[in-house]
Amino acid sequence: MHISQIKYFIPAVFILIFEMCSNENEQQKKRNFVAKVNNTVLTKEALKSIAEKHQFSKKFGDEIISEWVEKELLYNEAKDEGVTYSDEYKQMINQSKKELATALYLQKYFENNLKAVTESEIQNYFIQNMKDYRLKDEAFYLNLIKFKNINAAEAFRDIAVGSSWIQAVNQYSNDPSKIDFIRDEFLYKYQVQPLKFLRAIEGLKSDEISIVIQTAEDEFMVAQIAAKFGKDSIPDFEFVKSDVEKRYYAKTKKDLYKKLINELSEKYKVEINGENIK
Numbered sequence: 001m002h003i004s005q006i007k008y009f010i011p012a013v014f015i016l017i018f019e020m021c022s023n024e025n026e027q028q029k030k031r032n033f034v035a036k037v038n039n040t041v042l043t044k045e046a047l048k049s050i051a052e053k054h055q056f057s058k059k060f061g062d063e064i065i066s067e068w069v070e071k072e073l074l075y076n077e078a079k080d081e082g083v084t085y086s087d088e089y090k091q092m093i094n095q096s097k098k099e100l101a102t103a104l105y106l107q108k109y110f111e112n113n114l115k116a117v118t119e120s121e122i123q124n125y126f127i128q129n130m131k132d133y134r135l136k137d138e139a140f141y142l143n144l145i146k147f148k149n150i151n152a153a154e155a156f157r158d159i160a161v162g163s164s165w166i167q168a169v170n171q172y173s174n175d176p177s178k179i180d181f182i183r184d185e186f187l188y189k190y191q192v193q194p195l196k197f198l199r200a201i202e203g204l205k206s207d208e209i210s211i212v213i214q215t216a217e218d219e220f221m222v223a224q225i226a227a228k229f230g231k232d233s234i235p236d237f238e239f240v241k242s243d244v245e246k247r248y249y250a251k252t253k254k255d256l257y258k259k260l261i262n263e264l265s266e267k268y269k270v271e272i273n274g275e276n277i278k
Contacts, residue, residue, distance in 0.1 A: 035065050037072035106257075114256060117249055125248040126237050133244075134234050138189040140201065141227040141239045144182040145169065146219055152177035153212040153220035160209050165224045179219060184226070186239060201225060 033041040042065065050064050083089055126133070143165060147153040152175060160168035172178055192198040200213045201223050210223040229235050237244070 035069055037069060038076060040072055042068050109260065110253065110256070114253060117245065117252065122241065122245050122248050123237060125251075126240070126244045129247075130234055133240055135188075135229055135231055138231055139187065139229040139235070140189070140192065140225060141184065141186050141229070141235070142201070143169075143224040143226060144180075144185060144221060145172070145223075146179040146181075146215075146221050147175075148177045148179055148218050148220075150212060150214065150220050153222055157209060157212055157222050160222070160224070165209065184242075186235075186243070197221060197223075204228075 033043050034047050035042040047061065047064060047068075050068070051061060078084065145153075145156065147156065152172070156168050156172050159171060169181065189198065192201070194215055197213050197215055200210050204210060204223075204225040206225055206227050208225055210221075210225075213221045213223075215221055227235070227239060229239075
């Protein structure tokens with residue numbers, strides 16, 4: 001082949017390869033799509049991703065597809081009606097961009113600057129703010145387990161009473177009849193539901209184990225009271241540690257945010273015209 005022909009042949013080969021890859025990608029998309037509106041497709045991978053985000057709302061695949069199609073139909077109609085060219089739309093897009101950029105910046109800022117809180121910091125915060133933990137109602141600190149049938153619940157209770165709660169929990173850790181296990185739960189009296197369950201644990205002493213309580217057709221509960229607190233009392237740190245940690249973490253984050261805003265106020269020019277606020 002003559003050298004002058006080669007310089008035209010090589011680009012042609014690349015174009016052919018590109019077109020083959022493009023066609024292959026298009027064919028792959030066609031094979032994978034589960035719904036399509038005009039040229040926009042919902043692939044199996046995208047459907048799976050959306051479904052994972054909706055796992056707690058118990059939406060089925062056909063519901064998700066239906067919602068996706070509806071949104072695409074409305075979006076296409078909005079474009080045809082010129083909504084995407086309106087000043088209002090553009091302003092909202094710009095505002096959304098600012099909010100997204102701000103959220104991403106703050107996420108990165110807190111990741112780099114917000115340190116993990118220590119046990120001593122949490123304890124000191126509790127001591128300094130003990131009055132905030134004075135109980136406005138009676139409260140319980142309990143362990144709780146739920147079963148699908150009464151036989152499993154009664155067998156669990158027999159082991160817990162005969163040996164220990166921990167031993168019973170370990171023995172039933174993988175039991176298929178177990179529905180749920182809640183450990184070290186702090187609840188105010190008004191938070192204990194249903195009423196039948198509250199009545200069953202009200203008279204229990206610390207470390208005492210309840211009878212089996214049927215709270216639904218296929219739900220049987222057994223509880224252990226770790227501690228009880230009267231109204232106006234202040235629980236020991238160990239019983240409210242989780243809540244104290246959350247509050248202290250939130251306060252630390254808020255203080256860090258205020259510090260950031262003060263630093264940025266010095267970095268950038270801020271002007272507020274009070275006359276135009278009225």
